[in-house]
Amino acid sequence: MNEDNAATILTALQHADSNFPSGSFAFSQGLEGLASLTGKRPGTDEITNFVREQIVHRWASSDRVALAHAYRAGDDLDRVAEIDEELDLSTFCETLREGSRRNGQALLATHVRFGTPGAASYRQRIDRDTATGTLPVVHALLWRRLGLAEEACVAMSGYGLVSSSLTAAVRLNFVGALTAQSMMPPLLSLVATYAGEPVAEDAEICGFNPFGEIAAMNQAGLALRLFSN
Amino acid sequence: MDTIDNIPAAETGTKPLGAARVGIGGPVGSGKTALIEQLLVHLAKRSISTAVITNDLVTAEDAERLRKGGAIDPARVLAVEAGACPHTVIREDPTLNIIAADQLDRLYRDLELTIIESGGDNLASTFSLDLVDWWIFVIDVAGGDDIPRKRGPGVLQCDLLVVNKVDLAPHVGVDLGRMLEEARSVRDGRPVVATNCRSGENVAAVADAIAEAVLVAR
Numbered sequence: 473m474n475e476d477n478a479a480t481i482l483t484a485l486q487h488a489d490s491n492f493p494s495g496s497f498a499f500s501q502g503l504e505g506l507a508s509l510t511g512k513r514p515g516t517d518e519i520t521n522f523v524r525e526q527i528v529h530r531w532a533s534s535d536r537v538a539l540a541h542a543y544r545a546g547d548d549l550d551r552v553a554e555i556d557e558e559l560d561l562s563t564f565c566e567t568l569r570e571g572s573r574r575n576g577q578a579l580l581a582t583h584v585r586f587g588t589p590g591a592a593s594y595r596q597r598i599d600r601d602t603a604t605g606t607l608p609v610v611h612a613l614l615w616r617r618l619g620l621a622e623e624a625c626v627a628m629s630g631y632g633l634v635s636s637s638l639t640a641a642v643r644l645n646f647v648g649a650l651t652a653q654s655m656m657p658p659l660l661s662l663v664a665t666y667a668g669e670p671v672a673e674d675a676e677i678c679g680f681n682p683f684g685e686i687a688a689m690n691q692a693g694l695a696l697r698l699f700s701n
Numbered sequence: 702m703d704t705i706d707n708i709p710a711a712e713t714g715t716k717p718l719g720a721a722r723v724g725i726g727g728p729v730g731s732g733k734t735a736l737i738e739q740l741l742v743h744l745a746k747r748s749i750s751t752a753v754i755t756n757d758l759v760t761a762e763d764a765e766r767l768r769k770g771g772a773i774d775p776a777r778v779l780a781v782e783a784g785a786c787p788h789t790v791i792r793e794d795p796t797l798n799i800i801a802a803d804q805l806d807r808l809y810r811d812l813e814l815t816i817i818e819s820g821g822d823n824l825a826s827t828f829s830l831d832l833v834d835w836w837i838f839v840i841d842v843a844g845g846d847d848i849p850r851k852r853g854p855g856v857l858q859c860d861l862l863v864v865n866k867v868d869l870a871p872h873v874g875v876d877l878g879r880m881l882e883e884a885r886s887v888r889d890g891r892p893v894v895a896t897n898c899r900s901g902e903n904v905a906a907v908a909d910a911i912a913e914a915v916l917v918a919r
Contacts, residue, residue, distance in 0.1 A: 493794040498784030578796035581803065585831075599807065643785035696759045698785040700797075 483618055488628040490635050495578025499571045500640035500699035501526060501633070502684045505691030507646070514646050516655055523637045523659055525681055531633050532666040534562065534679025535608040536626055540671035542612035543622045549594065552613055553603040555677075560604040562677045565685035567692045571701040576610035589617045623667060630663030640699060719806035720752070720815045721915035724791060724828035724836030726855060729821025731841045732865040734763045735898035736907065737816055741772035743908035749916065750813045752777040752805040754798060756790050758820040779805065787820030795832035802832075813916060824853025835914045837907070841866040846875040849884035856884070861910050862893045868900070 473481075486492065506514050506522060514522070538559040545551035563569040577598060583591035590613055597603035608629055615625040638652040638659075647655070688701050725733050737753060744751045753773065755764040757780060764780035767773060779801045783790045790798060802815050817833060819826060828836040838859035840848050843866055849856055856862060862884055870877040877895070884893045892910060896903040 491793065493796045495794060495796040495800075497786065497789050497794055498782050498797055574797065574800070577800050581796050581799050640785075697782070698759055700782040700784065 480620065480624070484620055484624050484628055487615060487618065487620075488631050488635075490632075490639060493578075493582045495575050496632060496636045497639065498700045499575055499636060500644070500691070500701060501568065501571070501637055502565075502686075502688030502691055502701060503637055503640050503646075504644060504697060504699045504701075505687040505689070505694065507644075508694060509687050509690045514641075516647060516651060519638075519641050519646060520655055520659065522684065522687070523634060524662060526633060526637065526684055527630065527659065527662050527666070529681035530679040530684065531630060531663075534559065534677050535629060535633075536666060537671050537675045537677050538606070539608040539612045539626060539629055540622060540675075541677075542609045543616050543625055544673075545612075546616070547590075549590070549597065549603075552594075552609060553597060556604045556606050556609040559606045559609060559677055562679060563606075565688045567688050567701040568685065571688075572606045572608070573604055574700065576605040576607040579607065579614070580605060580610050583614050588614055590614065626671075627663065627667040630667060631660065634659045634663060644698065719803070720750075720809075720812040721835075722802055722815050722817060722833045723911055723915060724817045724819065724833035725839060726791065726819035726822060726826045726828060726836065726859070727839035727863075728823060728841075728844060731821075731839045731844065732863075732896075732898045733818050733821070733839050734766055736837075736839055736863060736865065736896065736904065737767060737818055738770050738772060739898050739901050739904040740816070740908055740911070741767070741770070742901075743905055744814065744911075745772060747908070747912070749912070750809065750811045752779070752809060752812055752815045754779045754781055754801050754805070754815065754817045756781050756783045756787060756798070756818060756820045758783050758785070758787055763818060777805070777809065783820045787822040788826060791817070791819050791832060792827055792829045795829045798832055814911070822855075824848065824851060824855050826853075826855045827858050835860045835911070837861045837863055837911075839863045839865055842870045842875045842877060842880065843873050846877075846880040846883075849880060849887050852887050857887060860891070860914060861907065862888060862891075863907060864893060864895045865898055867895045867902070868897045 538555050542552050542555045580591055580595050584595055598605045611629050641647050642649050642652050727733050753767055757763050761780035764778050767778045768775035781797050781801050805815055836859050838855040894903055894906050
């Protein structure tokens with residue numbers, strides 16, 4: 473491996489790391505609502521299926537597509553903002569929609585302080601209500617400017633979904649930390665499959681994951697909640 | 702078209718200038734919310750424009766209590782979820798609190814002080830200085846007079862240690878004088894204030910300390 477490749481991998485590791493301050497720890501993507509929805513504490517199969525559905529029916533067809541389009545929009549922030557709005561409008565469940573915005577804006581806050589090119593400008597748009605700041609679009613905006621390739625950004629986004637979902641499962645005490653790690657490889661393999669499929673130029677943002685959305689809506693109505701969604 | 706090439710210089714630095722940000726942390730039941738309720742009265746008397754962010758572990762009970770208390774405009778109280786970990790949201794990853802505080806700065810141009818209340822935690826709890834300018838740790842006599850001796854990072858590192866519920870000392874077998882002496886000793890003489898937040902005893906001293914530490918210099 474040459475030094476440039478090593479540096480790229482290390483940059484990706486830093487920014488995909490769950491320790492990177494992005495706010496992601498506070499979002500369960502509806503997982504917290506799963507127990508009350510099914511009437512029992514979810515185990516490894518239920519959690520794996522839940523995350524798998526998130527990957528296939530939401531992330532791959534919606535977040536991944538938005539990220540790729542926003543990445544390709546490059547420095548055209550008007551186009552980035554259009555994609556941002558489209559992703560926001562296409563997310564039916566309110567708490568998932570708000571969660572994506574808050575998570576995106578939290579990540580953006582960190583990069584504004586770092587001085588990452590584009591971060592302050594895009595936050596100004598959000599402040600003026602001319603952009604929404606959904607997480608996948610913010611990922612594309614920032615990670616592209618860190619020199620990461622589109623394929624790497626897509627893989628990092630999918631990793632973040634799997635990692636944060638399983639971290640939430642551990643914090644909810646649905647599964648142990650070691651078990652959660654053992655659940656990761658097949659889910660990451662699924663992410664890799666989609667990450668290896670280029671997003672078509674005319675691909676539309678079209679997530680549809682009713683079970684996950686119902687779980688997220690159910691979570692929003694819980695009297696006791698640990699997570700934002 | 703607004704492009705990356707013509708954006709203004711990016712904001713950099715660890716903390717943007719806005720309202721001063723003060724953290725209040727401490728164990729469950731030590732009296733953090735009660736202290737804030739009392740502080741809000743003192744701050745209002747001094748015409749200090751204030752907002753509060755709470756980090757309840759579950760639900761938004763603390764935020765609702767402050768909103769209903771009448772000492773602050775309810776719209777100036779925001780609740781940020783702690784994601785099952787009160788440490789993380791104030792230390793390892795304070796970004797959700799940062800964007801909430803930034804939001805308050807934008808909404809209230811006159812804002813001078815934002816108080817950020819941690820969810821109930823343990824003695825290892827500390828605030829990131831990426832989030833706050835100055836922070837208070839609240840313990841109470843009913844938690845045991847050995848708490849200062851345990852030298853938790855919260856007790857040792859905070860800018861001001863508040864020992865609350867001093868009225869309970871005789872009822873729980875605590876030698877208050879010795880507890881305060883040990884607290885000052887482990888903190889190398891840095892400030893310790895003994896309060897009773899139910900009656901308001903000594904809360905003015907806490908308000909004085911906040912004003913002196915983060916408001917006078919602005």
